[in-house]
Amino acid sequence: MSERYNEKKEGLIDITGLIDDLIKGAFHMKWRFLILIILCVVIYCGYKRITYSPYYEATSTFTISASISAEASDTYMDNATANQMAKTFPYILESGVLQEIIAQDLGRQSVPGKIEADVMENTNLFTLKVTADDPEMANKILQSVVKNYPTVAEFVIGSSQLTLMDESGVPASPANPFSYRHEIIIGGIIGVVLCILLDLLFALGKNTVKKEKDFKRLFSVKSLGTIPHAKFHKRRSKVQELVVLDNPRIPRNFLEAARTVRRRLERASKETGMKSFLVTSAMPGEGKSTVSANIALALAMKGYSVILVDADLRNPSTAKVLGMEEKETGTLEVIKGEADIKDAVQPYKDSGVMVLAGSSPIQDTSGVLSGDNMKEFVKKLEEQADFVIIDTPPSALLSDAAIVAQYVDGAVFVVRQDYTEIDRILDGMEILSGSGVEIKGCILNDADVKAGESSTYGHSYHAKAETA
Numbered sequence: 001m002s003e004r005y006n007e008k009k010e011g012l013i014d015i016t017g018l019i020d021d022l023i024k025g026a027f028h029m030k031w032r033f034l035i036l037i038i039l040c041v042v043i044y045c046g047y048k049r050i051t052y053s054p055y056y057e058a059t060s061t062f063t064i065s066a067s068i069s070a071e072a073s074d075t076y077m078d079n080a081t082a083n084q085m086a087k088t089f090p091y092i093l094e095s096g097v098l099q100e101i102i103a104q105d106l107g108r109q110s111v112p113g114k115i116e117a118d119v120m121e122n123t124n125l126f127t128l129k130v131t132a133d134d135p136e137m138a139n140k141i142l143q144s145v146v147k148n149y150p151t152v153a154e155f156v157i158g159s160s161q162l163t164l165m166d167e168s169g170v171p172a173s174p175a176n177p178f179s180y181r182h183e184i185i186i187g188g189i190i191g192v193v194l195c196i197l198l199d200l201l202f203a204l205g206k207n208t209v210k211k212e213k214d215f216k217r218l219f220s221v222k223s224l225g226t227i228p229h230a231k232f233h234k235r236r237s238k239v240q241e242l243v244v245l246d247n248p249r250i251p252r253n254f255l256e257a258a259r260t261v262r263r264r265l266e267r268a269s270k271e272t273g274m275k276s277f278l279v280t281s282a283m284p285g286e287g288k289s290t291v292s293a294n295i296a297l298a299l300a301m302k303g304y305s306v307i308l309v310d311a312d313l314r315n316p317s318t319a320k321v322l323g324m325e326e327k328e329t330g331t332l333e334v335i336k337g338e339a340d341i342k343d344a345v346q347p348y349k350d351s352g353v354m355v356l357a358g359s360s361p362i363q364d365t366s367g368v369l370s371g372d373n374m375k376e377f378v379k380k381l382e383e384q385a386d387f388v389i390i391d392t393p394p395s396a397l398l399s400d401a402a403i404v405a406q407y408v409d410g411a412v413f414v415v416r417q418d419y420t421e422i423d424r425i426l427d428g429m430e431i432l433s434g435s436g437v438e439i440k441g442c443i444l445n446d447a448d449v450k451a452g453e454s455s456t457y458g459h460s461y462h463a464k465a466e467t468a
Contacts, residue, residue, distance in 0.1 A: 017210050017211070018203055018204070020210065021202075021203035021206055021210075021418075022199055022200065022203045024418070024448075025199045025202050025203055025206075026195075026199050029195075029198075029199065029202075033195040033198075033199075036191055036194060036195055036198075037188055037191030037192060037195065038191070039191070040187050040188070040190045040191030040194060041184050041187035041188050041191060042187070043187070044183060044186060044187030044190060045180060045183045045184060045187055048178075048183045049178065049183075052178050053133070054133070054174035054176060054177075054178075055131050055132065055133055055174060055175055055176055056131070056132060056133070056134065056135040056138045056171035056173075056174055056175060057129055057130065057131050057138065057168070057171060057175040058129075058130045058132075058135070058138040058139045058141070058142040058167075058168050058169070058170070058171055059127060059128065059129045059130075059142075059167070059168045060127070060128045060142055060146065060164060060165075060166065060167040060168070061125065061126070061127050061128075061164075061165040061166040061167070062125075062126055062127075062128060062146075062162045062163060062164055062165060063124050063125055063126075063162075063163045063165060064089060064124050064126065064161070064162055064163075065124060065161050065163065088153075088156065089117055089119065089126055089149075089153075090117040090119065092149065092152055092153050092156060093115050093116075093117050093128075093145070093149075094115075095152065097152050098145075098148065098149065098152045099111050101148045101151070101152065102141065102144045102145060102148060105144045105147070105148060106137075106140060106141065106144060111141060112132055112133070112134075112137055112141070113130050113131055113132030113133075113137060113138055113141045114130070114131040114132075115128070115129075115130050115141065115145060116128075116129045116130075116131070117129070125165070128142065128145060128146075130142045130145070131175070135170050135171040135172070136170060138170075138171055139169065139170045139171070142167075146162055146164075149162060150162065206418070207421055207422045207423070208417075208418045208419060208420060208421060208422060209415050209417065209418070209420075209422065209425065209444065210417060210418050211444070212225075212226045212444050212447075215415075215441070215442045215444075218422060219425070219426065219429060219442070221413070221429070221439055221441060221442050222440070222441040222442070223441055223442055223443075223444065224260075224261050224264045224265065224412060224440065224441035224442065224443050225257055225258075225260040225261040225264065225443055225444070226257060226443070226444040226447045226449070227254065227257045227258065227261070227291065227294075227443060227444070227445050227446070227447065228251070228253050228254055228257055228446075228447050228448075228449040229446045229447060229448060229449070230243045230250060230251055230254045231251060232249055232250075232251070233249070242321070242322070242323050243290050243294075243321075244290075244293060244294060244297060244321070244322060244323075245258055245294050245297040245298060245301065246297060246349065246351060253449060258294045258295070258297070258298040259298055261295060261298065261443060262295065262298035262299055262301075262302060264441065265277065265295065265299070265387075265412075265440070266299075266302070268410065268440050269387070272409070272410075273409075274409035274410045274440070275382045275385075275386065275387060275388060275409055276378055276381065276382055276387075276388040276390065276407075276408040276409045276410075277295075277387070277388070277389055277390070277408065277409065277410050277411065277412050277440070278311075278390045278392055278401065278404055278405050278408045278410070278411045278412070278437065279291060279292040279295065279389060279390065279391050279392065279411075279412045279414060280391075280392045280393070280394060280395045280401040280411065280412075280413060280414065280428070280432065281394050281395070281413065281414040281415065281416070281420075281428070282394055282395060282396040282397075282413075282415070282420050282424045282425045282427065282428030282429075283394050283396060283397060283419075283420045283424055283428075284394050284397065285416065285419065286394075286414050286415060286416035286419060286420060286445060286446075287414060287416055287445045287446055288391060288392075288394070288414040288445075289310075289312070289317045289318055289321050289391050290321050290445075291412075291414045291443055291445055292308065292318065292389050292390075292391040293308060293318060293321045293322055293391075295389050295412070296308040296353045296387070296389045297348075297351055297353055299386070299387050299389075300351050300352035300353045301351075301352075303352070304352070304385075304386040304387055305352060305354075305384075305385045305386045305387075306352065306353045306354070306385055306386065306387045306388075306389060307345065307353075307354045307355075307356060307381050307384065307385040307387075307388050307389070308348075308353055308354070308355045308356065308389050308391070309331055309356045309381065309388065309389065309390040309391065310330070310331055310355075310356065310357050310358040310391050311331055311369070311390045311391060311392045311400070311404055312358065312391055312392060312393045312400070313331065313332055313358060313361065313362050313365045313368065313369070313400070314361055314362065314363060314365060314393060314398070314400070315361060315393070316330070316331075316357060316358020316359070316361060317358070317391075318355060318357050318358065318391055319355070319357040319358065322348055322355065324346070324348065324355065324357065326357050326358065326359060327344065327346060327357065327359065328359060329343060329344045329359060330344055330356065330357050330358050330359030331344070331356050331357070331358055331359070332358070332359050332360070332362065332368065333359060334356065334377060335368055335369070335373055335374060335377050336368060336373065337373060341356070341380055341381065341384065344356055354385070356381075365398075365400050366399065366400075366403065369400055369403045369404055370403055374403070374404065374407050375406075375407045377407075378390075378407040378408060388408075390404060390408060392404050392405075394428065395413075395428040395429075395431050395432045396424050396425070396427045396428030396431065397428075399431070401428075401431075401432060402431050402432055402434060402435040403435070405432055405435040405436070405437035406435045406436060406437070408437060409438075410437065410438050410439070410440040411432055411437045411438065411439045411440065412439075412440060412441065412442075412443060413425075413428070413429060413432070413439055413441070413442045413443070414442070414443050414445050415442050415443065415444055415445065416444075416445045416446045417444055417445065417446055417447040417448060418448075419446075
């Protein structure tokens with residue numbers, strides 16, 4: 001089975017399932033994701049505020065022209081020279097000579113700011129911009145550039161003249177004002193991206209059974225049906241609802257799903273003569289005890305005599321699922337030969353189901369479940385009822401299910417939707433199959449049945465049961 005599973009798993013990507021996992025994951029983790037986004041906003045805003053360093057910009061707009069007499073030149077020559085000077089201006093600004101002169105003028109080792117120039121194309125108009133951490137210093141650097149530039153430029157392009165057109169003066173506010181709104185948006189975007197990445201990682205790492213057809217595709221095992229999540233309408237009283245078929249508030253699609261499982265087990269019994277069925281799951285929390293109880297009730301509703309046995313001696317729960325009180329005498333005492341079946345079973349209401357519930361839990365179960373006592377126990381149960389449904393511990397966790405499986409006709413494997421890793425389910429099935437029992441099929445439990453599926457469920461379940 002593991003080889004077949006590995007062959008099918010390689011290169012197989014269920015896009016629909018992945019999208020469904022992303023949506024479910026986002027909905028399930030919505031509050032955690034919201035907290036994560038808020039944390040990202042707070043941390044990012046705090047970091048940006050702590051590391052915030054304002055800077056100031058002082059600007060001036062100038063024209064540059066050559067300082068030559070009107071008698072010695074014509075207008076065309078003056079403009080051409082001025083254009084060339086404007087183009088050369090940025091390179092002079094970056095020169096080490098001018099930088100050194102400005103630093104000396106300010107009484108510093110180096111210029112405490114950044115000087116930039118932007119020349120308007122095909123003109124002698126340019127904008128000088130000085131950026132510094134202090135507004136006064138930004139303006140001083142600007143004034144020093146204007147004062148010292150002609151001296152440096154004279155050695156490169158000859159005499160020149162800067163004509164002031166406009167200036168900002170001492171900057172009144174930072175050029176990079178701190179904006180909480182901007183940082184909140186950035187922090188929120190970071191948080192959302194992190195949430196999407198986490199959701200994607202969870203979805204890709206989640207290797208679980210999501211659909212009924214996965215049983216055949218992954219394990220080559222038939223499906224006995226899909227039992228939906230039992231969602232009850234809210235009521236004022238806080239009484240816990242029993243998820244059993246005779247509860248008048250049980251959803252209709254749950255009842256119809258249980259009937260589908262019953263029909264398929266009926267057919268298996270008619271074809272092979274099977275009477276006793278073990279019900280187990282790979283891991284705890286998959287709802288095997290609830291499924292066992294409802295299989296028994298569904299069969300009894302059809303008129304069959306049914307004995308429901310709680311063989312989970314370590315953690316008996318059948319009585320709790322049905323809302324019954326546990327007797328002092330139960331499955332353990334009957335298997336050990338300390339009590340008779342008829343003295344230990346108790347009827348569940350007037351349903352036609354006889355329940356052999358658990359008693360005091362024990363931990364050392366292998367000696368009790370193994371051997372002729374267990375074989376004789378199952379045989380006597382089969383003599384007294386049309387069907388025997390035996391609830392056992394998880395097969396991937398404990399050996400109890402595999403031991404009991406040696407004495408029953410068939411096994412039913414319960415898989416809760418999107419709950420247990422496929423590898424664990426596979427382990428549980430292989431352990432169970434190793435006992436020689438035939439796994440008649442799997443039940444997808446606690447499934448999320450969408451509204452559209454629920455409305456058509458009642459019309460299609462009979463046809464599905466016949467063709468399964």
